Amino acid sequence: MTFSQRLRDAQRSANSLLCIGLDTDLEKIPKHLFAYGEPMYEFNRALIDATRDLVCAYKLNLAFYEAAGEQGWLALHRTLAHIPDHLITIGDGKRGDIGNSAEMYAQSLLDDDGFAACTVSPYMGEDSVRPFLKKSNRGVFVLALTSNSGARDFQYLRSKGAPLFEHVVRKVKRWNTKKNCGLVVGATRPRQLRHIRRLVPTMPLLIPGVGTQGGDLKNTVRFGCDRLGEMAVITASRSIIYASQKRDFAERARAEAQALRDQINTYREQFFPPAR
């Protein structure tokens, strides 16, 4: 089964486009978890148990796990093993390197015990992305237009009548022969999101920026989905996982996740009524 179909199945069975970002920071997790031997993992485990019926995917930002050293490495692997198989797991590392190094990254991120998908940076071009695309059932989300302020430095530079991010979108569309490509597009850019969705009508779009970063949820759903109201993976992290820093953190995270999932579904019903 292609990654594209895996994602669609996960979204349908969960009735959810929501992806929770497990940006697990030892300085922000509830203090009582330090009574456990593996606080990072305990935090993730409790969050997953509390939200697994509300999401299509979990995204692990590799920066946070690397920063925690050996403990982080263990937490990452134990967390991956704890996420139910029918859900999509995304290793968010924004890797990008030449052939043999990219092979190594692809091998470590997308092996049999690894993630269902990962994120990569396009700057080094096709031969830096190609090694990640070998398995049709593993997805690769290529950075196109990011949600941060620095996106303006290079991603909007116009060349041959189109901004850099559009050149990236068009290239990725050509690399998508195995239906395993996706794009990262920030929720803070609704107009460009619509433009990109028109260029790639059915490709998975990973859309961060609706929570703490303040992206516009209504337009994210409206412009980010395909014609069936699917294939947008709407990611929130801090606004959910740090909803409380007390013992009720998992319960409060569930409430936040449910509210966001439901709001997304309300917009889906509004904008995509007949197809579902």
Next chain:
Amino acid sequence: MTFSQRLRDAQRSANSLLCIGLDTDLEKIPKHLFAYGEPMYEFNRALIDATRDLVCAYKLNLAFYEAAGEQGWLALHRTLAHIPDHLITIGDGKRGDIGNSAEMYAQSLLDDDGFAACTVSPYMGEDSVRPFLKKSNRGVFVLALTSNSGARDFQYLRSKGAPLFEHVVRKVKRWNTKKNCGLVVGATRPRQLRHIRRLVPTMPLLIPGVGTQGGDLKNTVRFGCDRLGEMAVITASRSIIYASQKRDFAERARAEAQALRDQINTYREQFFPPAR
């Protein structure tokens, strides 16, 4: 002391612009090393002991260490601890992510026991690079023009009369207020290397691609150095570290490194005679 000055000092005291890339691949290292508990580290240790007087820097490609999991993580840290303090260590991970994730990467790569410098990808712009630039004595090499074939996909796209890589160079020049920025420029692009050197007359340039990738060494020295015949960090990896896969690997690596260092110095004497 600024990173720029640290690099200059390392190059002068070693009389070398050579950087050895420790792209240590468990499938390529000599088989007899598996008799040791930590073959990756043993390989690196032997190479460092055999070449430490010939180089200004060692570069560790993080992809190879991540792919080896926990063993890789340990090997990386033990290797870092074994490299003499006066040499430059470069963590080559080509990271690039938004603010708080970049903070995490910066923290794990450039902490007190970490690398002297790292590589980052510019795609996400200033706020993805800024967290790496906090310490003036730690360097950040930003990808500008890479040595691989995929560089043509985006890095040469022209906008406002200049290719994307030149926009990156000009931005990095503005970010260099602490004298800790550098650029990655492939040795396979001598004409563009000359152009970039003119834009940043004294900035450190990390130049891969002279070994297995076949870059032109003479023009790399000629166009990559500053006016004193310094500040080019010429990196070779596979051609040195896998010179032999037998018990003589370290000895053969030394011979390769010495030949390359000497050839670089011959060109330095040719092109930069009066200043040294």
